[in-house]
Amino acid sequence: MQSKTRVHADPCLENPDVDQFDRIPDSLLLLILNKLADVRCLGRCxxxxxRFSALVPLVHDVYVKIDRVVTVDGDPDDDASSSSSAKPRNLFSHFLKLMLFTLFKPFNNLRNNNNGGSKPLFPQVAHHSPAQVLKNFTQVRNLTIELPAGDVGTEEGVLLKWRAEFGSTLHSCVILGGTRIDRKPASSDQEPSLEDNGSMPESFYTNGGLKLRVVWTISSLIAASTRHHLLRPIIKDHPTLRSLVLTDADGQGTLVMGVEQLKEFREKPLSASASSNRTQVPASNMKLRYAPYLELPNGTGMQGATLVAIRPSCEGSSGSHTSRKETEAFVCGAFDGPYKAAVKALVKRRTYLLEMNGF
Known part of the structure; x- marks a missing residue:
């Protein structure tokens, strides 16, 4: 005789008063929120x-995308059309306003139910800094901030990319540049340039080529040191940070800081430049490599390809403890895709040493 088995519905599912979200453990919700990362999505959550409002400040990964320059006193939506057609001229002077608006916007209409629904859960934009808004995230470990555009202006068709590593000051910086990117590379049977014998051509010194590379280098270092200076209050208020990346939508420049760099940043005093709005760049040694033309794996070609690797001089530099292997790994891993291949090709070229005073 077969036994009869009955299937009963979960009484919790039949009870409309039970919130099914309450059955999800906090650990699983935090895992999902960390996958979201984007501050706008976290604000909506x-x-x-x-319960969600209490869990969001505990996320470990936060991603902040700043998509346009706004004024605190004005309506940010009024600037949407103009900001999409032109890059901000004075990006760093508006950086604090940009980040503040981006961080605060998702919470703009969020109300505190404990105060009768009339008091905002987060402070008003015009009265608080980005560091104060970020204080609501108490367990941030990995922070990524994306600016709306690159900081160094270049002529049309010019490629300029940089990646810098900072502690309390500059540790290393890699700059990759090209005077022009050819969408249709030269045919495979094209003869190599007569000047490309592995050495720097004489025309490089006489036609302004070297001067252009110096301008690229100084401009990139100024951009990196300015970004570094603006991160001070955020790093100070978030001792849980393990990784910090500040990049831009154009993919031009990236500033990175790891665990050891963040520790050094907190423990050692920063040296401000004479302009006081950026960190001072220490006296540095530069290794410059050049190729008149490089074919890239993605079917394009780079003219005037240049790679500059920068490290602080040994005298009086806190970044001088970095080993040669670590520096080489940082150089080769600075960029992805076809630009990674360009770096690998350039590191095989002849190296030219230059020295630069601090500024």
Whole structure:
């Protein structure tokens, strides 16, 4: 005789008063929120319930995308059309306003139910700094900030990319540049340039080529040191940070800081430049490599390809402890895709040493 088995519905599912979200453990919700990372999405999640609002500040990974320059006193939406057609001229002077608006916007309409629904959960934009807004995230470990555009202006068709590593000051910087990117590379049977014998051509010194590379280098270092200076209050208020990346939508420049660099940043005093709005760049040694033309794996070609690797001089530099292997790994891993192949090709070229005073 077969036994009869009955399947009963979960009584919790039949009870409309039971919130099914309450059955999800906090650890799983935090895992999902960390996958979201984007501060706008996290802001929307905070509006779902009091429980979500309490969990969002505990996320470890936060991604902030700043998509346009706004004025604190004005309506940010009024600038949408103009900002999409032109890059901000004075990006760093508006950086604090940019980040503040981006961080605060998702929470703009969020209300504190404990105060009768009339008091905002987060402070008003015009009265608080980005560091104060970020204080609501108490367990941030990995922070990524994306600016709307690159900082160094270049002529049309010119390629300029940089990646810098900072502690309390500059540790290393890699700059990759090209005077022009050819969308249709030269045919495979093209004869190599007569000047490309592995050495720097004489025309490089006489036609302004070297001067252009110096301008690229100084401009990139100024951009990197300015970004570094603006991160001070955020790093100070978030001792849980393990990784910090500040990049831009154009993919031009990236500033990175790891665990050891963040520790050094907190423990050693920073040296401000004479302009006081950026970190001072120490006296440095530069290794410059050049190729008149490089074919890239993605079917394009780079003219005037230049690679500059920068490290602080040994005298009086806190970044001088970096080993040669670490520096080489940083150089070769600075960029992805076809630009990674360009770096690998350039490191095989003849190296030219230059020295630069601090500024």
């Amino acid at each position: 905070s509006a779902v319930s009091r």
